[in-house]
Amino acid sequence: MSEESRLIAGRYRLLDRLGRGGMGTVWRADDELLGRRVAVKELHPEDAGGGRNSSPYSSAAAPLREARAVARVKHPHVIVVHDVVVDDGLPYIVMELVDGGSLAERIARGGPVDVPEAARIGLALLAALKAAHQLGVLHRDLKPANVLLEESTGRIVLTDFGIAQLAGSTTITDGGSFVGSPEYTAPERMQGVRAGPESDLWSLGVLLCAVLSGESPFRRDSLGGILHAVVEDEIRPPAQAAPLLPVVLGLLERDPERRIGAGEAEELLRTYVTTGSVPLSAARPAPTRKDNTSPAPASPASVPDGSAAGAPALRQPVAAPTSGGRRRAPLLVAAALVAALAGAAGAAAVLFHGDDGSGAQAGPSRTAASSAPTARTEQSPANAPKPNPTVTVTTPPVASVKKPVAPKGYLSVADPGGFALAVPEGFTRSQDDKRVYYVAPDRGIRIGVRVQNATPDGSLGAMRRSHADGPSTNPGYRDGKVTPTTHNGLPAALWEFTWNGFSEAEGDRHTIDICWDESGRMYDVWVSAPVGRADEARRHFDTALDSFTPAG
Template sequence: MGTEGDDFRVIAGRYRLETRLGRGGMGVVWRATDQLLGRRVAVKELAQDDSLSDDEARLHRDRTLREARAVAQLSHPHIIVVHDVVEEGERPYIVMELIDGSSLADRISAHGPVDAAEAARIGIDLLSALRTAHAAGVLHRDIKPANVLVESGTDRVVLTDFGIAQVAGATTLTETGSFVGSPEYTAPERMSGAATGPESDLWSLGVLLCAVLSGESPFRRDSLGGILHAVVAAEIRPPAQAEPLLPVVRGLLERDPDRRLDAREAERMLRAFRETGRTPQPGAASGGRTPRLVAGRTPKPPVPYSPTQRDVPAPATVEQPQARHSARGVLVAALLVAAMAGAGVSAAALLLNRGGGAGGGDTPSSSAPHTTASASPTPTPTGSPSASPTASPSTAANTRTAPSGYRTAQDPAGFSLAVPEDFTRSPQGERVFYLSPGGTFRLGIKVADPEPGGPLAVMRRSAAEGPGNNPGYHDGRVTRTTHAGQPAALWEFTWDGFSAAEGPRHTYDLCWEENGRMYDVWVSAPVGKVREAREYFDVAVDTFVPS
């Protein structure tokens, strides 16, 4: 898997693994030396799951590498720096900044809880980090004291293990590629298997503030069932030590994510406490949440569609809000999890794949089998109904299993992939789109002949044309990556949308070559729904098969 030299293993020809710093559900973290640059680094050696098939292992590895590369694009003093992502012997390694210090969990264990002023400082730093990550479409999904490092000498707070953290132990629910997190710190909507966004990270931060102030989470119980009941149904009782920061804690621990305090307002309130010793109430004008659209912003006129754009104009229909799981429904699922866990049933699979009821199956599970079914045709933005094709028995061998809540579309353009059950096919010239009701989410696919320079050059040319094709284009970045073992390029950017009513959007776009053809798959969504968009994007890419 590597080379031996001076009793140390060297990977990727440059990183010498020297001392094991720790072990968790995701693998081993090493203190290492970058022999090329002569600097100390931390290297996470990701564990391999022997229960996965070769295809599943490859998809999981590709997704892990994509997420790590996304985190590597983040630049913030309170976010761990990812220097490199490499493979050795088909095993991924993530090369990170080496922090000389300990975790916040270890600090509390050794020295006890912190006071309100220190908790506010920690909260401010983490909120600032989350705002940067969320703006880039990256969620953490496992915020807890063990994933926060405190640098010795400077007390700098550093958030680590973005998006890929899994831990072992009786109070952790994990399932490869679908559920990541620790129940004591997991938001109620994630417990229910509903699609989640930045608000879920903010709930976890509220729990973390309680833990650093009192020494433990307010949802700690003696059993998994007790934890799940406490999170989704029991009265929330912040510890007495949280009294100075109670408006922030209560705002973050709001079970309805639509009413939960947002990061900007929570940071403002904590800064006010640091300056005055008193925590103000959430801003009355926004109900504690920062409006998504900036007041006074000059709307840009709609831009006509052109074949070079990666999106389509929004239809005139208004999207109906998605129904949320009721507290009773969440509680039933939680109690079922507790009952079935003792019988050897995967708790995460039960939470994420339960059927029936509004919103069931919103969160995909890449390992769950799903029987494809044709959705009822719905009008497309072009005005003519178009039923999305589904796999037939004769084509099933050329497709990958669709996760729960998805169906496999065998597209006449020469490919198959899994799309959400309510997405409708809408061809647009050389591109094929699958659109959610109302066109809020837009999944696009293009099949073409290879172009000079390969996928990386194609994405860079598209990025150069981004400002002309996407109003308000900003924060665009192109990253070299791989897909299906072939060179690929990932392009991400944010833009203003085609109208003021539509609002800002974020786009993920992956391009690669396979079997003499070039494939381009992208998903566009409102910036407030980037987590759902990333899931649709990952499932589309992971299940894509050329015909």
């Protein structure tokens, strides 16, 4: 039986993959017992706490408990969980199938939303969170990618409770992994202390900023930078958030005890929906510092209306919660978290440090220059041209990337370029100024990765430019085709072509290349191989793409 038609639990037939994330793979499936279409989430073995040979009541116990907790939440804006099953030692969560994309896809495709739509989204998510919190369930990963928009009705659905926990959980797991998305994580969770419903409300404040402006106000080039921004740096809501500023400032209050509650946030958003404005007197002053000095309050006079050029910065450098009368500095806690996340990833990068003859060598962290007009042109590691930089992209440290599980015959690599993937055993790493390569021992097959800033016309436009430039960048370019597609639910473009290779000894080659935008960056993954080894190359391409994990 093929992977696409697997039958699990004697009932759910997996049809096609909808997406893959850090917590599992989501499939479109048929419930053959009830004759309905569903979504099935296959939890990754490492996230289930075991593997196929583990006892289903030990390896799957934690995620199944969480799924059952979420299944108790009955609300129109919360994903419906139909069933939780164990098949061949692995847990699966069966959910309703929402016909529509995510909020992240909508922003990537059409840009930020207007203020009325942001208020509508905020109200729906507040209602969903209130229903979950009343049952003691925390989401812990509220972000645009985990919000679905039903195409036919416009219904907003909060999904992916895959890391949800009952109230009182911390951000660091027993295995030392970071739980959640750092840009959307509340400062108290960054500091490793127990958190409650207030943490989800902080994430909602970040989400409102992101949907109104296109990105989180805590977006930085590294995990360390994000941690500093969340815990210590000035909070600068985007100018687009000015009409909802009292709500945003209230939710982005670093002290959870002073953060506005769901009821107050809901009241303010409903006021905007009915009147078109939020009373400026609702804006809260910044908290008093621990050294008894107080920053200037966000008074009504300082809160701009929708025509203002920007929103004020809000400085909230609060200390971590106390324990036994002792204070902990937020930045020290953040630094410890960065150090804890470094782990084995650095060792893998050292293992794959190599030189393929081009003289390019890997470092622990580097700054990549990008000319940005095209996604990429096929290049041999030994023949890559010098860059023409106009945009600088600082890649995150390897510590911020979680290594994927590698199938048999492959090794899991956390690359210094700010991503992780599975590559065939025996392949060696090299890089030039723009690209990272993993090359077969006989140098016949090359896996390439390039990370650069997203371009205004997106991945499809970038690939079409590369296709147009194909004859000038790839000798004997022919049979080129660019196809719109998706990757992990995000808009993507697939480019395939055949060419003559860079030398007569190389011979005819075939290249498979996919490009997509994610979190403000453009990711490009490709495999190039002799035409006679196209099937082998496609297997490597599929494995690299399925396992590819960007930083952050």
